[in-house]
Amino acid sequence: MLAQQVRFGILGPLDIRCGDELVEPGGLVPAVVLGLLLLAAGRAVPLHRIVDAVWDDLPPETASHQVRKAVSVLRRRIPEGDRLIVTQTGGYRIDPGVGQLDAAVFTGLLGEAQALEADGRTNQAVDRLREALALWRGHVLQGLPGSFLEAAATTLDERRLEAMEHCFDLRLELGEAAGLVSELRSLIAEHPLREAPRRQLMLALYRSGRQAEALEEFASLRTLLTAELGVAPGAKLSALRDAILRQAPELDGAPSAVTAESAEARVRQGLGVPRTLPSTLSDFTGRRSELARIAELAGQTPTGPAIVVIDSMAGSGKTALAVHSAHQLAHRYPDGQLFLDLRGHSGEHPPLDVGTALDMLACSFGVPAEQHPGTLVGKTALWRRLSAGRRLLLILDDAVSADQARTLLPASSQSLVLVTSRNRLPDVDGALWLPLRDMPHEDGVQLLRRALGPHRSSGASAAVHELVELCGGLPLALRLAAARLLRRPGRRDAELVERLRDERKRIDELYSPERSIAGALARSYENLPEELRSALHVLARHSASDLTHQQAIALLEAAPRAAEDILDRLLDANLIRQDGRCRYAFHPLVRGYALCAYHPALVTEGGCRGPEDPAGRDHRHRCAA
Template structure:
């Protein structure tokens, strides 16, 4: 009972939500009330905005009356809870939960963890063990189990990570106290829940070893190694490997009760022996960083857990402020100062949230870059955001890594990037405070103090010149608005102009302020400072600065700059380096230059009616450069490709020299974003012929690299531009290419429409090349729709045209399409004949990607004919042709079939590896048609190995993919596979249902169950 005679109030959220008044459990109402209360209790004492509560209650699909319903839910909770108006208080834009001491299990949990940390630091391990045991005893299960929203589940995941970290610390302390046998059962239970936690596995190995069970300890290492290879394709970390090696040699130090496990490094910041150098992509820390001492000290203190934080380590620290206030510079300085505390790496990522003319970086793209930075191979990175998020968080588990996320637009960009590990730090910068970034410690910065501004000028300019003109320097600081960007620009001007006095520059600045009085507040003061830098440049550099601001994409190299400026490469480099010296450009890498977003915005503002003609000529030169260079690159990369007249004169300026196809592919990769942006720029400016012709070149590589969504997007732009241009020939080519993108993405209906129009346009123009391509695409689309007789007519027509025109590259591609049709139709002899004809043509030219598919198609036919040795040889040849630049979907198909052949020939070890790799590549291929086919093949492979549950899951997902895109052949294969798996698992009724549906589809396609299918099930 309380002092007032009231029953004690108690909230439990470490498990299913409970609210108690004494011994009486309180009824809280419905799911909305429970989610609102849980969200508030997850952040006791902090204001939770109504918008955040709406998201917690309904995820991303709230009703129109959601804010009103939240307020009703809060009012209802206050009525149901004793002292409800004191427990839930209104505060500004939201509500706060204010539970008293002892009323919330989460607060107790955190308190026990703090006490455990103090005890451990004070050398009292037994006391720390008691505190950790009390903390873990509070847990009753997952937060809200399966009834919470995505917001609550995310918070629950973070809390569960704290629970696991506490459990790991508890086991480590108990091992250090000499315990072993009594830990084994609890460790096994926890590992069953979290089988990939290497630290837990290391504790179990040590406990087993100390109880005389060395063989079992070594077996645990093998278990986790196999699991990591199966799930993530990686080996155990070096620390667990060291423990394994120590157990193998029966190292005497393992028997010591006070052993410090290899899970902790011997010295802070020192990498374990043999460990790869941790990644560091932090920008250069300014050697003349000046001022901001108070902000920097507070920031570092917060990161390290000092001050008012009471020893708590902040996982998220965010800095907001206006553009030009020095957010990034401050964050970079802080990151370098604390880098030693994060020995597993320090990463920087620009999200481009406020970059003019560019789209913000999507979370999926950001995660791709981060995963690659920590060493994840590109082919192991999932295609979907959820998969990348999960892999990112599992990769960082138990690591201590610093991530600087710069220039964020909104919380949606940042949330998927947050690690689950409390050993990591995330620094975020944004122009606006991201109020929904829960758990962040915020620092808002404005202009520098007058004293710091004077120090910055002195540091850059030199004390002598400041002492000589103190009043003028103070006036210079005032006129620059005490913004770091503006101060550095004017100081650099003075340093590079030793004959100028400070007063002279102040006079110039006064002139600018008078002309730009409307830019006296906010970012407008930054614009005034930039305008000053612009005006004091000579005319040549002012023009160059403005013209360079026209470039699309993020970065620019010397060749693209030369095209814009109408100069040679070396002259362009001199201009770029000059602008770099005065900080109007940045240099992210040698040979590349980039505008800061504010500077780029200012450069664009200088374009007006007077410069319109010069600007359009500059853009035309850049597009001419990209068009000519992509033509050259395509000739090297795509042998046998037909060269079409563009009607645009070739660019005669400096261009990169490609010595071989690898050079051309590397250039395409570096310029990828700029090329796509150039297509958009051309389209916006109404340069339709450039839009269409540049798109034709770019989509060749997009197709080869499996970037089908971008292929479709730019393909649609090209079609629109061709229609606007009124060039029917270019329209036919653009439609034909768009039809291919639609096939790759499974947009068969749209694909048929555009491919048919492309064919019809070509017939009218008597353009037999485009007609043949259109007929081949139509045939392929009809094949996947199961309309085999119609497909055959179109494919045979395409082959006839291609032979008449003597275009073997196109003929080989159509022959592989024909082979696919015959195999799907069950006509394996004819499938083999078509594939052999394609391979014979490949003797005369290099078209690797189609060569791989022709070999794979022939292997399919061999399997259908029972010729496994022949299939094995063809697949060996196909795999030998593949490398990292091959389309992942095509490689996945070859590997999936290789798995089958290896299994049938009694080679299970390579078969399993082929199957795993095939699934990984299929899921990142971007092509649902390839993924459905590969998952069906691996499903059949798993059935042969007796893995019926896994087979059923793969076939079911393949059926889902195939159904969504009307891929009837793979729908039928999936249903057949599901029937076989279900029957083996004892569900005869479901198996009959699946088999009947499959038979109906095969009948509708006019073919029996394919012979290939019969062979695979044999």
Template sequence: MAGVEPDHLRFNILGTLEGWAGGTRLRFGGSIQERVLATLLFEPGRIVPVTRLVEAAWDEEPPTSAAHQVRKAVSELRRRIPRGAGVVVTDDPGYRVELGDGQLDLNEFADLLRVARAAVSADRTAEAEAALRQALALWRGPVMAGRGGRVIEAAATAWEERRLTAAEQHFELRLAHGEAAELIGDLRDLISRHPLRETLRGHLILALYRSGRVAEALEEYAAVRSLLVEELGIEPGAQLARLHEGILREDLELALPSAEPLPAPATAVPEPGPADRGVCTLPYDLTDFTGRDEELRLLLEKACEPGGEGTRIIAVDGMGGSGKTTLAVRAAHRLADHYPDGQLFLDLRGFTPGERPLQPVVALESLLRSLGVPDEQLPGDTEERTALWRVAVARKRMLILLDNAVDASQVIPLLPASSGCLVLITSRGQLVDLDGAEWIGLGMLAPSESAMLLAETLGVERTAAEPEAVAELAELCGRLPLALRIAAARLRNRPRWTVAHLVERLSHETGRLNELSTGRRSVTATLELSYQALSAGGRAGFRLLGQHLGTEIDVWSAAALMGTSVREAEDLLEDLLDAHMVQQYALGLYSFHDLVRSFARSLPGDDAGGEVPAGRLLPYYLGATETACEVLFPDRLRMDVDVLVPSASELPPLRTAAQAMDWFDREYHTIQLAMDREGDLADPACVVRLTRNLAFYLYTRSKPDEQVSQGITAVRAARRLGDQRLLCLSLNNLGVAQWRVGRFRDGIDSVSEARRIARALGDEVGEAMSVGRLGLLHLDNGELAEAVRCLEQAVVLRRESGYVAGEADSWANLSSAYRRLGRYPEAVAAAEKALRVNRRVGVPDREKPAPNDLAAALLGMDEPERALAVLDEHLTPGDEARQTENHALTLALSAEARQLLGDAERALRDADRAREIVGRSGVRLRASEVENITGRVHRRAGDPARALSLHRLALDHATALGYRAEILDALTGLADAAEELGEKEEAVAYRERARVLAAELGIGEGAAE
């Protein structure tokens, strides 16, 4: 930041938090620094206590070191902000920010509102309208993009209210001066976000009425009245009611005012000149220009704002093919009448296939010749030509469109000095050294805009015939205007092709870019120019990042993939972001446009020495998952990680359970893709340990099918490695996964092999684990006696091996086996033992199965009050996302207990909710249990028909899995429901089947009932 003048410092908070030092974007660090700075910026010049900054940074759960971390965050901000010690000032008991004029958009917004109020009071409506327009233009979205936390959100709400009030007054002034139809779109957009604002609704109704759309005005009143009645239970206010009555009476006072149109303030764009507008070299305006309505509106609005002393510069940036030139040309034609002395266009060829960027001396020659300067009067060097150019356009009102700029040094000599000129610039990246420019960024078209563009270029009839294929074509083209136009051109040239046929051809990524080429236009050629503009290191990094399998890329995985430091990876990603080669939708996360990713993967060679990218990613993901699992599952068995993994500084900061789970949620799919692609080629030791870590997450998030797939991968890698201890562990974990999807016999085979290996190795922990899991598998396979034998042995073995958490699991499963056999007192004792052991371990999430087992046993002993007390203690709100199936079972058992205690309404609601949750979980093992319980609840509630339906579903699910214990419960429930419905023969048949199955399971007839 050396050399940056303090008056060039600028902070913007009305949208995403931004800081600028001259043309350089400041990076503040992490979210803590951003929240601290934002809180200070909301109260410029005032002392903000440290306690408030702590609350803003962490909401309601600050760490014990929060005050110290706030001080560290302030220190970091001072380091990152030029002369930061003079900006963020210590002032007991906290800090304050000291800023001057023009350094904070929030201050400018407040100042402009004061100007507007004074102008209204003095009846200077043109000045008031201009001030309000400028004030509203400062807003770029919700404060901190809506991610500021509770304290910042509270402060932002007050400013958002002032923004809405200003918008309402702005519309009111424009209505008062004769505008109507042109306001409707903006009013509808604002109302869609604030539907209960009656003043906005009134402005829209009046604008519709004055535009001759009386029926729509009345419909709008009916819509807002209905909404207010439904949402708030009130009728529209007096102002809306009077407006409605006036429209019905055709009140002349509502007609267009007789006042003159809103006069422009003194500094506004001049009125159009005579018909002869001087020289014009603008390209033709596309007749099928489609989309970009918001960007065009913003560009025109900026062009018509009051200007300062110098030339107004508006620049449009975006990736190649995003339609920058088309938008700028459309805007230039719209603005042409305001610049009667000429409208000049110059292609600077910054990214033109086969050509080099135009040098300023050559560009100036072209501009001067456009003004009629003869060759003999053209100076030789750049400085003299710049001076002549500025003299030639002095005191003129001209529009200059400089297209396809490569950098600021190419543009600066071409800028006129006249305050009456407007310069439009297009470039692929923001020209950070171009001071005073207002930037408009172009992203992808919206889906509706993409469909409109295809309809305009291809024909409405052809697109209307295949609407689904058109939508898919737009997505395959990445909603990029250039790609969409090329696709439309291919279809126009091939009238026998359907849209669906082109979609099928584009579905293959390897050939997609070849398809998006026609004539001289090519997506590949457009992207190639942006790629070649990168440095050699940037190109190598871009190619490697193209091999990343994630939809989003964070700086840590990028660093691992490229073999660089995290800072170097972030710098490269930021460079690519500036060049629009990547996108950023959240802080610290980057992504490729689909076509850019395809382009990156099509590039040959690898400057990094040919190393397989996943060979770098898998060790990184092993290190990161180890960190996450240490936080989330601290009671798991420890395993030595004899694989070289990145250091802690090269891994994401996963210090809390929320951070670790959020990281897993975002990354697990990418890890799976990397394992699928490279798992058989990578270091098997890394694969085994990584799949084990992933299994913990998949179990917690109830993803059983993925857990089986990863378990198979781990076993395959352990066999390849030849490590019997790891193979034993992997087979045990696979057995658990197979149990969760109901593949009991496969699970018994896997765990039996693990037990044989453990015995051969003398591995007491491995054998104890195997015996316990065999007991669980035999239990749910209906082999109850063998299950009890294994589980009783497992309790002893696990205690002797020292794995206390495993002992608790065996006690819980033993409780379930005792209950299935009708041995309820023993079931209660075993479950209570499991709970006591779990509490000793101190990991709450491990308690989930044990409370369910205890409650089920207590219900079997007809003690619903005790059962409900146990369940209520462990039924935590918000648990649906973790171990979803266990949460569903807890809720179902709670419903049954509540019903037995007389709370019938709550019981039915909870039972149905439990069934909905277990259906989402994908764990088929628990579905039949929850359906059987829900069936019993509905039967007791007097709905045997519903109960019959639920028990049939349970029977189908349990039969498909071979889950014989639940088959027995389903048959018993079917018999009871059929009997209540008067279907005696069916009831007898169900009871006979239940009796036979109970005998096979070793359960007495009474217990089966």
């Protein structure tokens, strides 16, 4: 296997791939050694500096020997590692070839963008910058420990921020405004003290007719800078605030001549091609049959757009599957790869209305907000015109209904649309319906092992196998379990298993500061009407692992037709399941959540009524039996 086939990724977690195969570094020390060599690619790194990077200021007596052993491990594991990793006097050097190191590709694309901008080809410069920024999967060498590595990676992280800010400046120059707001807010959330993104957001808001919000951004930054650093916003930001207050004409920018027709022309010329896919997970695991079915459909020649509807319960990895598949197939759709969050179950915001979604799609093709039609009919016509005849890949993520997704389908038979939803959506005509099942046990073990990383590999232990069972093969639950173990390195796997064995407490254990199983399921539960919440709670309290059709109807204490309607609606919400024998069952985590979820009709002053009370429950269960 040739060395040119090996690709190294440091713009995120360390990633080594040979073709499509992931190459494991062989442990934490080899991973840190390789990360440091890749940061200095083409230059020798002294042995003492490698020792400092691995152990900071507390190296063991055998540090030099362990580094040499780590280099030997890397040379064995990486194809043609002996040629790539070179021994020099007092140290080592790695020499990746062209296109083998993502950081080098990133730097090359920045250079191309700079040359294109100097030549007056701003649209193409923006495309190069976006292509460069799409290489990033997180912070440089994310997950590898050591202050030395962190300091060495700072320069690359700063170049990424500068490239993002410059890309926003160019897009503002080209007339974009409303379409930048959400991207700029995300950047500001990560770097709240940087003034450049705040200036760009203020300008984008002002040009979108949101003057008050633009001024609020200035006030918010001023408060933050005063509290954190004791300083005021810089002169440029203050001048922009004053110009917004007096509605200075120069803030409007040059009149834009971009129309639907010119946006179509830009796509035909290969300019302004929209690429808004999120990065794929470096440790994506399993789902081979689903990926194969999507790829097979994409290879066919349909009379309309190829559509795949991926549905399942919360946390099953629908979005991860769609994004991973989209990256694998992106080369087949050169006219654009788009991602649109329809917010069907965001919790914080209502579902995205179709008109706003159509505006966002038009913005991605360079049509300024001020030139969008004012009616839904007009917006739909514009989207069909922009998408007609294009080879597009579109992800409609978290759709709440078939109607929401149907209007957004591109008017091209050469396109692929991946729709994800927590609700069953068999009503999308002409679509491949792909319900996502729990991960097979071995895939779950592999995912858990990858999430834990090379420094805590315990994939073969009995506790890990039970952990996968207790999580019900749910990817989100497995990642949360791994995060709990990583946050407390001293905790044994068996301790977490013991905590998760209690079905009612299991939900509370699977959380992190940013996300949780309870939070994910709550967004599905809260979308239900009161009648279905009550039915879900009643069914979950039955002690059997599954229920026959007759038992479920008896428990619900409703007329047969009404009870069947309730069961169908819970099936459509992917909160209960039905097998080929017409028996109903819960995913164990959904059952645990339903047992503890708040329900006004089932709460006393003392708290949630459990299955041991009241007498009415006993009557229903006798009828079901």
